[in-house]
Amino acid sequence: MTEEKKNRYKFETLCVHAGHDVLETKTISPPIYQSVAYPFESAEYAAKLFRYEIEGHMYGRMDNPTNKMFEERLAAVELTDKALATSSGMAAEFVACLRLLEKGDNFVTAGKIYGGSNRLFSQTFPKMGFEAIFVYEPDNIDIWVESINEKTRFLYVETPSNPNLFIGDIASLAKLAHENEIPLIVDNTVASPALQQPVVLGADIIVHSATKFLSGNATCISGVVAGSADYIDKIREIEYRNIGPSLSPFNSWLLLLGMETLSLRMAKHCENAQAIAEFLENHSKVVSVNYPGLKSHPQYELAKKQMKGFSALLSFVTKGELTDTKNVIDAFNLIIHTGHLGTTKTLATHPAFTTHQQLSREERLAIDIPDTMIRLSVGIEDVNDLIEDIDRALVKI
Numbered sequence: 562m563t564e565e566k567k568n569r570y571k572f573e574t575l576c577v578h579a580g581h582d583v584l585e586t587k588t589i590s591p592p593i594y595q596s597v598a599y600p601f602e603s604a605e606y607a608a609k610l611f612r613y614e615i616e617g618h619m620y621g622r623m624d625n626p627t628n629k630m631f632e633e634r635l636a637a638v639e640l641t642d643k644a645l646a647t648s649s650g651m652a653a654e655f656v657a658c659l660r661l662l663e664k665g666d667n668f669v670t671a672g673k674i675y676g677g678s679n680r681l682f683s684q685t686f687p688k689m690g691f692e693a694i695f696v697y698e699p700d701n702i703d704i705w706v707e708s709i710n711e712k713t714r715f716l717y718v719e720t721p722s723n724p725n726l727f728i729g730d731i732a733s734l735a736k737l738a739h740e741n742e743i744p745l746i747v748d749n750t751v752a753s754p755a756l757q758q759p760v761v762l763g764a765d766i767i768v769h770s771a772t773k774f775l776s777g778n779a780t781c782i783s784g785v786v787a788g789s790a791d792y793i794d795k796i797r798e799i800e801y802r803n804i805g806p807s808l809s810p811f812n813s814w815l816l817l818l819g820m821e822t823l824s825l826r827m828a829k830h831c832e833n834a835q836a837i838a839e840f841l842e843n844h845s846k847v848v849s850v851n852y853p854g855l856k857s858h859p860q861y862e863l864a865k866k867q868m869k870g871f872s873a874l875l876s877f878v879t880k881g882e883l884t885d886t887k888n889v890i891d892a893f894n895l896i897i898h899t900g901h902l903g904t905t906k907t908l909a910t911h912p913a914f915t916t917h918q919q920l921s922r923e924e925r926l927a928i929d930i931p932d933t934m935i936r937l938s939v940g941i942e943d944v945n946d947l948i949e950d951i952d953r954a955l956v957k958i
């Protein structure tokens with residue numbers, strides 16, 4: 562799609578069309594280029610290509626035509642110059658950060674983030690000489706300010722956060738980052754670009770676990786980094802090429818199909834999650850509910866300002882003991898107990914014992930993840946069937 566067309570069309574249209582020129586491929590559905598290499602038209606062409614003097618397809622580890630379609634579509638809807646498809650969300654985070662860090666550098670991140678990101682930052686990065694400075698009260702901008710020093714290379718926030726639904730103030734963090742001449746990275750997995758476009762609020766780099774809402778049907782582990790042309794080109798040329806976290810073209814094809822229905826799905830996810838959050842908030846067996854669409858959420862006003870909807874993710878704390886929480890999870894009939902989120906089906910997770918198990922109990926409590934918390938990723942089923950399932954399960958307390 563040309564720049565002129567990208568500027569002309571609205572979000573939903575870009576989700577369906579961007580990146581795929583139907584006349585060029587002569588197919589209505591995007592083709593899967595299941596090839597690891599591409600013919601070079603001449604020795605001179607190949608030499609220029611490998612010197613990065615011209616654009617073209619080099620080798621499957623660096624680029625692929627189906628991946629390129631997905632990358633263009635994602636960049637169009639995240640309003641960035643370019644994007645880079647990766648083999649997982651963790652791979653996206655890894656290369657996004659690695660590009661900006663040298664040994665001895667640090668970055669400042671919200672403490673309320675996905676458990677895997679926490680482990681990458683606190684377990685793997687120190688081995689490479691990178692320090693993550695965690696902000697455990699990430700709604701307090703003064704702590705971010707105090708945490709930055711001359712070795713800080715970027716700020717990092719996941720908003721809404723998994724599983725505690727903290728809302729990071731993207732505009733304030735972007736302003737702070739830019740005052741310090743560093744970029745802001747936003748993990749936009751839980752909102753998806755249908756509900757939040759961090760670039761509009763000043764963010765510089767976006768990362769996604771595309772495994773979640775972008776694909777939407779729990780069919781492929783995948784990730785993506787989006788940002789300026791220079792930044793993305795450099796990652797492709799150096800980190801991506803040297804490490805090899807490339808995405809299979811089949812998975813890009815699944816993502817292209819998934820993105821076509823992103824807006825429709827997100828609208829239904831939001832509607833169902835809101836109804837379930839309100840139901841849980843009034844339930845006698847529930848201590849508290851975290852959902853940014855509830856007025857009781859401490860950052861409800863901020864969420865309303867920076868998001869077009871509150872997404873599918875919510876968590877709640879059950880009354881009683883840990884065994885009661887486990888009994889509730891085991892009693893779900895329709896809702897599937899698993900370690901995933903962001904798909905058409907409603908999923909339940911016990912964060913303290915699965916996604917965030919690798920953190921110590923103290924670390925979990927510091928980021929508001931008690932043992933009795935259940936996370937729900939609300940799907941697009943009939944909401945009455947879901948409420949019935951939850952109500953039946955809560956009788957176990």
Ligand SMILES: Cc1ncc(COP(=O)(O)O)c(C=O)c1O
Nearest residue numbers: 649650651675723750770772783
């Ligand atoms: C917010 C968030 N970011 C990143 C990831 C990592 O993504 P992946 O599982 O695709 O590597 C996850 C996984 O659950 C996540 O929830």
